[in-house]
Amino acid sequence: MAFSPVIGSFVAADYAVFALMLLVSAAIGMYYAIVGRGQSSSREFLMGGQSMTAVPVALSLTASFMSAITVLATPAEVYRYGASYGLFSLSYVLVVVVSSEVFLPVFYRLGITSTYEYLEIRFNRATRLLGTVMFIVQTMLYTGIVIYAPALALNQVTGMDLWGAVISTGVVCTFYCAMGGLKAVVWTDVFQVGIMVAGFLSVIIRAVVLQGGVSNILNHAELGGRLNFWDFDASPLRKYTFWTITFGGTFVWTSIYGINQAQVQRYISCKSMTHAKMSLYINLLGLWIIMLCSVFAGLCLYSVYKHCDPWTAGMVSAPDQLMPYMVMDILRDYPGLPGLFVAAAYSGTLSTVSSSVNALAAVTIEDLIKPYTHMTEKHLSWTSKGLKQSRPLGLTTHGCNFTTAAYAFNWTTSPTEPSLYTTVLQQNTAERYLLGFSNKYIDMGTVKTNIQLEMYCRTGIILSY
DSSP: OOOOSOOOOOOHHHHHHHHHHHHHHHHHHHHHHHHTTTOOSHHHHHHGGGOBOHHHHHHHHHHHTOOHHHHHHHHHHHHHHOGGGGGHHHHHHHHHHHIIIIIHHHHHHHTOSSTTHHHHHHTOHHHHHHHHHHHHHHHHHHHHHHHHHHHHHHHHHHOOOHHHHHHHHHHHHHHHHHHHHHHHHHHHHHHHHHHHHHHHHHHHHHHHHHHTSHHHHHHHHHHTTOOOOOOOOOOTTOSSOHHIIIIIHHHHHHHHHHHOHHHHHHHTTBSSHHHHHHHHHHHHHHHHHHHHHHHHHHHHHHHHTSSOOTTTTTSSSSGGGHHHHHHHHHSTTSTTHHHHHHHHHHHHHHHHHHHHHHHHHHHIIIIIIGGGOOOOHHHHHHHHHHHHHHOOOOOOOTTOOOEEOSSOEESSSOTTSOOHHHHHHHHHGGGSOBOOSSSSOBOOOOOOOHHHHHHHHHHOOOOOO
């Protein structure tokens, strides 16, 4: 496929699709605010009255930690390191079994709202407070990154307004969390999972058509060494092997599904332990679908740019911009579809942020306010809503003025004058590996000029000196 020096930017149809996703999410929150006027206690607001069923909770569990970072970064990881990343699907099985059979029964039978209540039961109140404070600090930092990082990546490639995306995402998310409580969060997650899958499919289908079929994409991946599933190297220094992903991933994700407030709060909101366990097992199917889509999107990314790496060529400044770059490249003739992919990325952001905000409100009420005050349940419910409205969601970065040119990524300089960053980018090009048909990356040695790099990208011929 020909390399495109100019990709384009968002058009009205793309903004319309993105806005529609935000409006539907807000409408779901408004609906549950109207039908849930009887939510007179904080437990009903934060736990859905423990009346939730398995399927919506399962989809919400899937969406909660599949953020926009997952949508943008996982395909880029597959593009760079191969499809072995998909072995996380095996770790998900172990995670779900351990969480449903070990952790879930304990939390459900205790009838707690905050997981840190267990620390006081098991140890003392000081331990509970320490765990709560650490969770609040970590979650606030994580939430800010989840909003800002994908917004920055998408802004650099699609031209979508950075702070417009950050503010609109934060406002809509805060609105439906505060208005509808856990039920609104769960059902918006259901909607957002659908958008995420639709966004992935729009890119995958177009890439398959352009590359001549699924078999061609898989052949390109095999020739490029990307179908590297069964790497049993026992070295702990290797980034992705069967052991590091399967067992290392199990420990990482068990810490999320087993004890993280955002996940535990969902499955103990189910109306019975049977529904809670079912939600975890059904959630496994959702995790597999998202993983399959993201891994295959990464293989499509490699197939499209196997002769020319946009990152090495300086067309993008970071790997997390590779996926939106391909979206704007192959879908620019289909107004609305780039907007659908961006809506998919921000659906991941909304689902993660809403889960985090809901969890923050729960631990603040249960661990920091309730034990030390004598507020009525009605006042606690209103306090829960107020906490969600006032929680800071974004990060501030003053002094950054980003501009992009065809072959450079400058910070504060005009596109026509070279900047220090551009110079460093050109120098660092020699340290990056270019993608080719061999089973390893092709080392070109020292790329001395941009002309040599451009000739390689346009012809696929490796220059030797």
